[in-house]
Amino acid sequence: MNKMAKGAIASGVGVVLLVGGGGTLATWNQAQTASMGSIVSGDLNLEVNSATNIGKWTNAAGTVVDVKAYKVVPGETLTYTQDLKVTLTGDQMAAKLAVTGTGVNTTFLDKNVVVAPTTIKDGVKAIAADDVLTPSVNGHVVTASTTFTFKTSTDARDGAGAKSYEFGGVGYKLVQQAPPAPNSL
């Protein structure tokens, strides 16, 4: 028997021994599950609540108007309202809801129109840009509103014909605030 054959047999014996002793190597041991459960993320979302108010303009009489076709005259006030659904979950969740952008006065004279800053209300409670919202408002439908007034003091034919005020840039943003405990990740 040459050296190669002797070596192969020795390795085979060694392996057989290891397999044979597999159940006998353990000493006492005990296992426990960690019961850590699962980590579930919270949620943050802001969406138009189309079920109640997808966004509409009304005149002073409360009549809904199609702003694409509607023409305003001095003395009129138009109000835009829109319902927004807030989703805010998470034990440490905190967020601020703010209005982004403003209307752009394209051709009216500044002296002839007044546009009140957009406000957001949760029921009757106004939400300021600095207010920190918590999950207590989760699922709430808040209402944003903007008013445009064509002033009665408008004189002569100021603002008559083809003057416009663009509100397309107005939006709303819900922004999470950092949790109280610093988290460097």
Add this chain to the structure above:
Amino acid sequence: MRTPRALKAAGLVLAAVVLGLLTVQGTYALWNAAVNSNAGTVQAADFRVSLTDGPTNTSMDMTLADGTAATIALSTTPIGVVVPGQSVYTGVQLGNATNAGGDFTIKAGAGEPVITDTSGSGVASLLSVKAVGADALAQCTSAALYAGAQTTASVSIAKNASKVLCFQVTLAGNAPGSLQGKSAGISLPLAVEQL
């Protein structure tokens, strides 16, 4: 010259750190969600009033395209002459031709008439003018319409409706015969305001 192995490793680590920072820079932001208002554009209505002379059916806007006030010549009935003690009549129809989305009622008024002699005719002092509001031009020739009328008058006109301002021009009964063939001009200032 060969770059030391340590230097290569340091360069590799630096590149990895920079790449890592660049990769994660977008994750520093916290959650946020935005919605656009889609509020659109508010547009102004037009303030447009049309003037129509009945007999000639001449019509024009009260404000011309260049922003200046229009002047419309009114025809009288009967056309041409007025004899002492009698009257001629005329009227202008005013239309509220706005494109306002809501209510838009206007008040159109005729101010004090300005009567001027033509070439020193001397007729002006013997002419008097009464004004009154009406619904249609055809009513202007009714003398009864001017009972109690003043020199000025006004009418309210709803959106897309029209009304008429009628005028009665009377030559005094004591006008001398020397005024035959003489003439005078009567200017009636019209003003319209939003109610």
